Amino acid sequence: MSHSQDQDKLKTRRRGKELEAAILQAVREELNERGYSNLTMDGVAERSGTSKAVLYRRWANRAEIVLAAIRERVPLPLEEVPDYGNLRDDVCGVLRSMNQNNIEVMMTAFYGLVTDIGAMPLASLIFPEGRNNRTMTIVLQRAVDRGEVPAEAVTPRMLTLPADLARHELILYNRPMSEQTIAEIVDEVYLPLVLKR
Incomplete structure (x- = not known):
């Protein structure tokens, strides 16, 4: 990867609330397409454009990340x-x-x-x-x-x-x-x- 590609990647890296919103939207999309039993942290990471490590720093497992997606919309x-x-x-x-x-x-x-x-x-x-x-x-x-x-x-x-x-x-x-x-x-x-x- 060239230096300019590295710079572009750094510029588009999402953090904080923006990253969390993208992840929780990915959870909802995965649920819609695959259902709860087939939802995986790998699938959520891929769909949201982040890594499993990032997910596991915030949520311990599938149940926790799904609950976060529910709570984001309530209220x-x-x-x-x-x-x-x-x-x-x-x-x-x-x-x-x-x-x-x-x-x-x-x-x-x-x-x-x-x-x-x-x-x-x-x-x-x-x-x-x-x-x-x-x-x-x-x-x-x-x-x-x-x-x-x-x-x-x-x-x-x-x-x-x-x-x-x-x-x-x-x-x-x-x-x-x-x-x-x-x-x-x-x-x-x-x-x-x-x-x-």
Whole structure:
């Protein structure tokens, strides 16, 4: 390799957050294509353009790297929190994002993770530092600011209920939620509860 090629390689080397994001995206892609049982650290390293040594410095095994890929999307990145101008559409948007995230990672990995890690509570796996309700806090605060929802309606349970119902559907049936299911969760269960307060 020439000196200029070495220089080019150094210039394009990713570090820190950029490298981690590339690795976790590679994990999601590997899960989609190969499933959890066929996911390997070699495959993730190759897809992300890094080495196995780099992976093993951050994650001890396949289960840890898959959990990191799940946790990266929970809660939603701030720029992806829906803002359609009304509570109904915002909550539907949150559930659609959750649906997509679960299709990409959780549904292909859940049973393999349980096998590798053991019967730990799901909350301990996804929220090792405690549950973060940032997405629904933002959505409900906007609804309060618009006058759609009284401030006293924003209780801890109202912050967790949509995701809890969606997670139940996804794990129970091991398939993505339909638009009808999302609408039923929001229209028949969530909105009547939060708006009647």
